Amino acid sequence: MAKISGWLNNFVSLRYLPRFLSLVYKTNKPLFIGNVLLRLIKSLLPIALLWIGKEIIDEVILQINNPIVDLSRLYILIEIEFGLAILSDVFNRLISLTDGLLGDLYSNASSIDLIQKTAKVELANLEDSEFYDKLERARRQTTSRVSLMSNVLSQAQDIITVTSLISALIYFYPILILLLIISIIPSFINELKFSKSSYSLQKSWTPERRELDYMRMIGASDVTAKEIKLFGLADFISDTFKNIADKYYQANRKLSIRRTIWAGLFHIIGDMAYYGAYIFIVLKAVIGAVTIGELSFLAGSFNQLRNQLQTIFSRFSLITESALYLQDYFDFIDMEFDDDLGFELWETPTDIKTGVTFKDVSFKYPQSNTYVLKNISFELIKGEKLALVGENGAGKTTLIKLLLRLYEPTSGSILLDGIDIRHYHKAEYQKLLGAIFQDFVKYYLTAKINIAVGNIVEVENDDKIQDSATRSLANEVIEGLPLGYNQELGKRFKKGAELSGGQWQKIALARAYMSDASIIILDEPTSALDARAEYEVFQRFIGLTKDRTSIIISHRFSTVRMADRILVLKHGTILEIGTHEELMENKQLYSELFELQAAGYKD
Numbered sequence: 001m002a003k004i005s006g007w008l009n010n011f012v013s014l015r016y017l018p019r020f021l022s023l024v025y026k027t028n029k030p031l032f033i034g035n036v037l038l039r040l041i042k043s044l045l046p047i048a049l050l051w052i053g054k055e056i057i058d059e060v061i062l063q064i065n066n067p068i069v070d071l072s073r074l075y076i077l078i079e080i081e082f083g084l085a086i087l088s089d090v091f092n093r094l095i096s097l098t099d100g101l102l103g104d105l106y107s108n109a110s111s112i113d114l115i116q117k118t119a120k121v122e123l124a125n126l127e128d129s130e131f132y133d134k135l136e137r138a139r140r141q142t143t144s145r146v147s148l149m150s151n152v153l154s155q156a157q158d159i160i161t162v163t164s165l166i167s168a169l170i171y172f173y174p175i176l177i178l179l180l181i182i183s184i185i186p187s188f189i190n191e192l193k194f195s196k197s198s199y200s201l202q203k204s205w206t207p208e209r210r211e212l213d214y215m216r217m218i219g220a221s222d223v224t225a226k227e228i229k230l231f232g233l234a235d236f237i238s239d240t241f242k243n244i245a246d247k248y249y250q251a252n253r254k255l256s257i258r259r260t261i262w263a264g265l266f267h268i269i270g271d272m273a274y275y276g277a278y279i280f281i282v283l284k285a286v287i288g289a290v291t292i293g294e295l296s297f298l299a300g301s302f303n304q305l306r307n308q309l310q311t312i313f314s315r316f317s318l319i320t321e322s323a324l325y326l327q328d329y330f331d332f333i334d335m336e337f338d339d340d341l342g343f344e345l346w347e348t349p350t351d352i353k354t355g356v357t358f359k360d361v362s363f364k365y366p367q368s369n370t371y372v373l374k375n376i377s378f379e380l381i382k383g384e385k386l387a388l389v390g391e392n393g394a395g396k397t398t399l400i401k402l403l404l405r406l407y408e409p410t411s412g413s414i415l416l417d418g419i420d421i422r423h424y425h426k427a428e429y430q431k432l433l434g435a436i437f438q439d440f441v442k443y444y445l446t447a448k449i450n451i452a453v454g455n456i457v458e459v460e461n462d463d464k465i466q467d468s469a470t471r472s473l474a475n476e477v478i479e480g481l482p483l484g485y486n487q488e489l490g491k492r493f494k495k496g497a498e499l500s501g502g503q504w505q506k507i508a509l510a511r512a513y514m515s516d517a518s519i520i521i522l523d524e525p526t527s528a529l530d531a532r533a534e535y536e537v538f539q540r541f542i543g544l545t546k547d548r549t550s551i552i553i554s555h556r557f558s559t560v561r562m563a564d565r566i567l568v569l570k571h572g573t574i575l576e577i578g579t580h581e582e583l584m585e586n587k588q589l590y591s592e593l594f595e596l597q598a599a600g601y602k603d
Ligand SMILES: Nc1ncnc2c1ncn2[C@@H]1O[C@H](COP(=O)(O)OP(=O)(O)OP(=O)(O)O)[C@@H](O)[C@H]1O
Pocket: 127, 365, 368, 372, 390, 391, 392, 393, 394, 395, 396, 397, 398, 399
């Protein structure tokens, strides 16, 4: 019973095909319809060609035995066959052209869907390895499913061809069909069995394949090259890669060999059936039960049928296998991300009036039992510059992530102008905040775009981009580039210019000035700036964002002391909060760290 249901599972995956085809259809309707029509006509050409062949042979024999030779019908038949042969060739080319175009269009459309969907995914999901594997499988599908479309359509086309050939054979000798089908069924079941095993193998190896990709990436990338050389890591990486790759290869090899052997054996059964049937037709011709033309037609039809059925069956397993992968893609695309946290949704304000309040907020990361933030309560007043201070791992970035709603508090609440932020649509709420992180993305695109990503709708607003660059001191960097704002950054592309860490940070900081957000957050994006530059950057930042609320995380106290108030975190709790002077008087962690850093500079 389990075997039967396992076997039926092969067919279950086919339920994704209509949706897949309708997506392909939507990418370009006329092209898709054209492709289907071409295939429809093409599917009937084989039987037409065989029939004309039969007519030609019979006509030749008739003329041989005719005392007065009349070749006019023969010529017409040959012209028709010639025409059909040309048509068949032209159709083949047009079909593969339209297949290719539709495949490209589908691949583009599904990649876009994937990008859009990934943007909606919660950060917590992306950090979950099981989910990440699903995304990984879905990503692979966007480019490798192109052949699935032509396989499905070719399958439909071949089924029509086979039906036409079968009808012809049934007309002559139905027994032959029976023989043919019986001989081909073992081959079919075998293919199905192996396609399932192949998918299971690939699926169960997803984490290892991901690791292989990662090893390949760190082993052969410009980003890691420096450390790999200096620490002599090449052997370590290739050994790790080889270990996993060998195991995967062994598992895959075993399956491929078994698949080939069984397929070969079952193919021989098919051959035997064909030759059995061939002898049968030849004998019928010898006793005069069929004409020589009919012999050629029947043998040709039989041969084509056998080949085509083999193709259909092995293609069927290919399709079911691909459709199983398709399931991963659709599973991902169909994932629902529930924005509704049980809070009635209200209209999101366009600006803040009084400020933000953290009310007894505690948080632990999903799949973790440790509280990273514990009973955090404080107020961020509109227009205030608040600095977050604390040792590594104290929870500063996590607090920012909660404010940005990249995660939801485990308990407690965050209020904006007195209202729980969960009452606002998440994406709308996030527009109120602009954040630049320490691990900001270096886009290997132009300097202009690298700044414009802070507010991408302004990508064509050169004045605003240049103004933002001036504010963050990035203009000095950009002016030194050969192509200025149109210079590609990073070494990924031939003409790209690589920047120093601090130069990249100046560019990233300009993003903060692009944004019209009410609250600006700078989470250590200045750590690579030299002391003078950081000082200058923050002086400017504070001056230029006077009316805006901001949160700054920095380990440099010369910067921190510029803030209106400072919040000190220790092991996820608030240790102290106040102005620089107040905290210095408090003589706790802040004054200790401040003195420590100051002493370091003085000595
Ligand atoms: N995605 C995550 N999943 C699980 N734990 C996390 C995750 N991100 C951070 N943590 C943990 O949360 C704690 C606080 O991290 P956080 O990044 O907020 O510290 P931080 O104060 O910003 O540190 P730093 O000064 O080093 O940037 C750390 O113990 C860290 O291990």
